[in-house]
Amino acid sequence: MAKATAQPVKGTRDFLPLDVRRRNHVTGVIREVFEAHGFEPLETPAIERLDTLMGKYGDEGDQLLFKILRRGQPLVEGVREASAFIADESNLVEGRSGTTAPGAEPLLGDLGLRYDLTVPLARVVAGHQGKLPAVFKRYQIQPVWRADTPGKGRFREFYQCDMDVVGADSLVVEAEVTGAAAEAMRRLGFTDFAIRLNHRALLRALIEAAGIDASLETSAIVAIDKLDKVGRDGVARELEARGVSPGSRDKLLLLLGQDDDGDGTPTLQQIKQNLAEHPAGRAAIDELEQVMTLAVDTPAAAHLRFDVTLARGLGYYTGCIFEVQVADLAGSLGGGGRYDGLIGMFSGRDVPACGITLGLERILVVMAERGMYPDSLVPVDVVVAAASGEQLGGAMRLAGALRREGLRVDLRPRARKPGKLRQQADSDGLPAAVWLERDQPAGANLWLRKPEGGGDTIRDLEADAILQRLKTHLEKS
């Protein structure tokens, strides 16, 4: 069979052992920190009903859902219905990739793959009422799927790490989730990150103060969100293109500190003066100040930075918003905020919620580029081998004895030349290797890695001596 078919599907990845160890290291740290903050794990199925998913992520999101085929008899009906649907030319849409018929898809299947972790959370909150605490602090680390065109750093299957508090409107939540995110970043080895902080109601107040009509509010927020990417002039053009008058446009840019000869992004104090007469804006500022006061003793304190230009693209935020950033990566390593209208969508009641998501794939990219993975991710403590087939039984007994003492032992099931064994152990970064040779009835040979590279061999040791020397060696290294 051709080799090409042995590659994973485009946009998906095989994670070989070193990849998995690195990914598990990062998710392990995140999990530990989230749990230390009292967040509890939730896992939901990869497969959701299409009507649970559709209409939650906008038109583009609906297009990016992976849809699953019905089986058997309903499929025959579905094909007939879809065929009739497609025969009606008014259902066809001309697009970049040719003629499409989006409405035909639900006729062929009623299931889809999980697109994010927020909609499943909302479904769980509605579906398990009474079984969950009134204030539900949950985290969820699972893959999601998007039928996107695969590209550099854009995958069809990737992980999200979400933590959210559902059912509490206290600002303590904002301080807790940013604190937990900061602690996870710190434990992963990041020191130089910033957590930008803003408030949707503050942005809305500024948009109103600039004289922009409420109907253009969302457009204005989307435009501001692009500041990092397109710069001040780009935002100005975008605002105008979306129908904001030149006067309002300039006033908004001035309020955001993006005027031609501005002194840069304004402080919260400066904004406060500008919004002295705006009650909703003052209330938002008051919330931001409370969050920063509450956060003083959290790991986020040194990293939180008010930034009035932070907008976040998604429509559903209602209060504080935040984004985790490092200097050497465009875009963010995570973000979130308060979204009080979303979680109640399946239960038909308002449920306050606030959370943050860490972007696992991006964090991994930055850690790889900076060489931030710990050396201690070696798979085992020692590799044990036999120089010839006759010693395999002896090697196995020795491996068993070492494992009973708690060591992680890779027993090689095929005979291996001692030189090759040491060489491989060396290049794999293993702390030690042990091998049995012919004519060594009582003993085996031990190779111990030296801190400066290479290693020392001690010959003819009995099992007890090997164990003792290994333990001492592992404690030191």
Next chain:
Amino acid sequence: MAKATAQPVKGTRDFLPLDVRRRNHVTGVIREVFEAHGFEPLETPAIERLDTLMGKYGDEGDQLLFKILRRGQPLVEGVREASAFIADESNLVEGRSGTTAPGAEPLLGDLGLRYDLTVPLARVVAGHQGKLPAVFKRYQIQPVWRADTPGKGRFREFYQCDMDVVGADSLVVEAEVTGAAAEAMRRLGFTDFAIRLNHRALLRALIEAAGIDASLETSAIVAIDKLDKVGRDGVARELEARGVSPGSRDKLLLLLGQDDDGDGTPTLQQIKQNLAEHPAGRAAIDELEQVMTLAVDTPAAAHLRFDVTLARGLGYYTGCIFEVQVADLAGSLGGGGRYDGLIGMFSGRDVPACGITLGLERILVVMAERGMYPDSLVPVDVVVAAASGEQLGGAMRLAGALRREGLRVDLRPRARKPGKLRQQADSDGLPAAVWLERDQPAGANLWLRKPEGGGDTIRDLEADAILQRLKTHLEKS
């Protein structure tokens, strides 16, 4: 929206926090044991190409694949092709659930969901040659999907835990994988399990010795596999129905120790005498004896039990086969064997392989029924709360101080009455609770669970005193 739509898709499950903690406990133990045996983690995408999956699991398997719809323009073409396909009545199949057209599915999509972990392993071995060691010891713990009719204990999404050695034909592998499986079972708390052991070549030799034609070999193995379910008479009927003559049938049952007045399943010594003149049978017996000798020092030694009636249903086994069983569950908690023909399917070369899979869902069922989950799966060390909103900031500072000392702290973001807090902590099985009340400027109150149930409250403690008492309490409990 109706509550029903908030339930997960039939055959899939939401795992609430306690479920996840229990599942993570079990997979964590399995992972640790597999890694202590030098097996390395592999993860593959949920989505595979349909042509990677189709034809690997038999006709029934092909039917149970979840297939994913093409998007956009190809879908329009696909619907037209599928419609033409269905219009041809010779492509329609009358089945239990009505008219089906299995061949239409690939016209509508070319992707499917992972059905097991073995085919992806075979694909990875072919696709990453040179990047993997010549002897690849891998484990993989991931969900798989089957479009089966959901039922009691039968899920559409469930986990498999596989460990396999690819590239080595040494019997050390059989001893290692059964040893690792036994150690995982032992650490989970199982003491009374058996690992039944047999050899496919031995079964084939017995079938031949019974005078059954080689063309009926697979049928005979499938019939023997049903012994647990349908009993001796059922197997006899099945053998006859599949074309085995009464004479051969009786001889086979005699060789398997299933004759009318037999003394039960024969020992390996008895089989050896019966197959004295059969070289292939003797070779298989020799391998079984070697495996048992090699296993003497492994955790499997006390559990391995030769059982000539073990057949395992799957066609691909070529050598030793094994199955993990406990008395109180029909069916097995895991199983595997040597399958030297399967892994090379994508690379077009023969690759020896042997492995075992542990059935996570069944292990969880037995552990739940027997109450085998450890108590230590409590989510946090202490819950911290404020009796009224004004103390929330103080509670947050205290939570931060305790977390900096390494404690896992659940800070409740809403004010909570002390009585309710203690009650909840008690019913959740938490070791301790702390709360701040009005008019306690310097201190807080600490509730410590008593081993016999209930707890003691100590009032007005400063942060340092709370930390010290908590630490002492956690060490004791």
